[in-house]
Amino acid sequence: MASKSNGGAVDLPSFFADLVRCETRLYNALNDRLRERHGIVTSQFEFLRHLRDHPGSRVADLAAEFAIGVGATSKGIDRLEKRGWVLRQPNPADRRSLLLALTDDGTRLANAAERTFTRALAALIADALDGPAGTAAARVVSDLRAAFERDQIGTPTG
Amino acid sequence: MASKSNGGAVDLPSFFADLVRCETRLYNALNDRLRERHGIVTSQFEFLRHLRDHPGSRVADLAAEFAIGVGATSKGIDRLEKRGWVLRQPNPADRRSLLLALTDDGTRLANAAERTFTRALAALIADALDGPAGTAAARVVSDLRAAFERDQIGTPTG
DNA sequence: CTACACTATATGCCATGGCATCTAAATCGA
DNA sequence: TCGATTTAGATGCCATGGCATATAGTGTAG
Numbered sequence: 001m002a003s004k005s006n007g008g009a010v011d012l013p014s015f016f017a018d019l020v021r022c023e024t025r026l027y028n029a030l031n032d033r034l035r036e037r038h039g040i041v042t043s044q045f046e047f048l049r050h051l052r053d054h055p056g057s058r059v060a061d062l063a064a065e066f067a068i069g070v071g072a073t074s075k076g077i078d079r080l081e082k083r084g085w086v087l088r089q090p091n092p093a094d095r096r097s098l099l100l101a102l103t104d105d106g107t108r109l110a111n112a113a114e115r116t117f118t119r120a121l122a123a124l125i126a127d128a129l130d131g132p133a134g135t136a137a138a139r140v141v142s143d144l145r146a147a148f149e150r151d152q153i154g155t156p157t158g
Numbered sequence: 159m160a161s162k163s164n165g166g167a168v169d170l171p172s173f174f175a176d177l178v179r180c181e182t183r184l185y186n187a188l189n190d191r192l193r194e195r196h197g198i199v200t201s202q203f204e205f206l207r208h209l210r211d212h213p214g215s216r217v218a219d220l221a222a223e224f225a226i227g228v229g230a231t232s233k234g235i236d237r238l239e240k241r242g243w244v245l246r247q248p249n250p251a252d253r254r255s256l257l258l259a260l261t262d263d264g265t266r267l268a269n270a271a272e273r274t275f276t277r278a279l280a281a282l283i284a285d286a287l288d289g290p291a292g293t294a295a296a297r298v299v300s301d302l303r304a305a306f307e308r309d310q311i312g313t314p315t316g
Numbered sequence: 317c318t319a320c321a322c323t324a325t326a327t328g329c330c331a332t333g334g335c336a337t338c339t340a341a342a343t344c345g346a
Numbered sequence: 347t348c349g350a351t352t353t354a355g356a357t358g359c360c361a362t363g364g365c366a367t368a369t370a371g372t373g374t375a376g
Contacts, residue, residue, distance in 0.1 A: 010287045010292050010296040012284060012287065014296075015283075015287065015296045016279055016283075018296070018299045018300045018302075018303045019299050021224070021306070021307075022302050024226070024312065025225050025307075025312025025313070026312060028225065028314055029311050041331095041332095060353090060354065066179070067186065069333070069334055070356090071355085071357075072332070073355095074354095074355060074356055074357085075331095075356085076333090094342075094353095096353070096354040097341090097354050098355075118170070118171060121174055125173075125174075126170060128301060128302040128305065132294070133294040133297060134168050136295060136298075137294060139291060140286060140291050140294075141173065142172075142173075142176045144180050144286040145180045145183075148179070148180065149179075153183055156333085156335085158335060158336075186334095201362085216325090218325080226363065227365075228325070229325085229363080229365075231363095233326085233362075234363090237361085237362090252323090252372075253324095253371055254325065254369095254372070255324050255371090256324085315364070
């Protein structure tokens with residue numbers, strides 16, 4: 001028997017493989033749509049959306065939210081700033097830090113890209129998440145994320 | 159009625175965000191373990207494990223399995239070959255193609271890394287996947303992966 | 317056999333992320 | 347108040363992936 005002991009336990013390596021492959025393909029498919037319609041990729045859309053919904057975020061706030069390094073976040077903001085979608089503003093309360101905000105163009109882009117994103121995402125996964133099993137799956141993933149964040153698991157070095 | 163049947167309907171953008179953040183942190187945490195004990199990262203472990211379990215795979219087979227481009231796969235194999243873990247062998251049936259196989263060192267590494275990987279993964283997610291909700295979540299993800307592969311969703315260009 | 321289309325892989329350029337390191341600024345301790 | 351530590355962010359080097367293209371080998375129509 002390939003499987004472990006009991007009759008209902010999940011095979012964790014298989015689950016991990018399925019999860020990563022889903023995520024890869026989902027990201028690829030969403031990137032295709034966002035790139036062709038708005039010239040951005042999904043990670044950039046997520047930055048823009050977060051800044052729209054949390055204006056005044058700092059670089060470190062974004063890094064913590066997305067579980068990527070501060071350096072990578074800084075470079076990501078560089079690229080969005082060069083394209084005219086994000087502004088770095090001095091933080092009067094702490095001159096080391098910068099407050100990030102969208103420009104008007106950035107806000108418009110975030111809103112337009114969100115429509116594309118939401119529609120594409122629904123077309124890709126709505127059916128799979130319909131029903132009680134989908135609801136259960138959503139809660140498992142949500143709880144797991146909360147546990148990882150609480151315990152600072154997988155938070156990058158810098 | 160995908161979007162109107164609330165009272166239990168999953169918020170898809172939130173689900174996507176949770177999924178991606180879980181996957182990022184999981185990958186980061188597993189990378190840490192594998193790097194410190196074996197000098198490889200998770201994507202390399204996955205290559206090695208697949209080659210151990212499917213000897214004679216071609217570059218294109220790996221690319222399809224992991225939903226990454228053929229070029230990236232070729233470069234990944236370059237790196238494993240330089241470290242002495244993988245061999246490219248001529249394919250007698252088609253001189254364009256190469257059959258990939260692990261060296262003895264590569265096999266030993268795959269086995270050792272698998273123990274580290276399995277233990278670390280269990281420590282990270284076993285609790286969250288215990289019980290009926292976990293089983294349902296695993297099936298949702300597995301079905302979604304199967305659907306993506308069947309429909310070739312998110313398969314990279316080249 | 318030849319020309320042409322197709323396939324398998326490799327390679328180059330670019331974008332992105334990790335980690336280490338650097339600077340400036342804030343904070344803490346004596 | 348001053349030096350030491352910590353924190354925020356930027357930057358450099360390296361690894362990796364996408365996409366476009368190059369190269370070689372295969373198959374096929376005629």
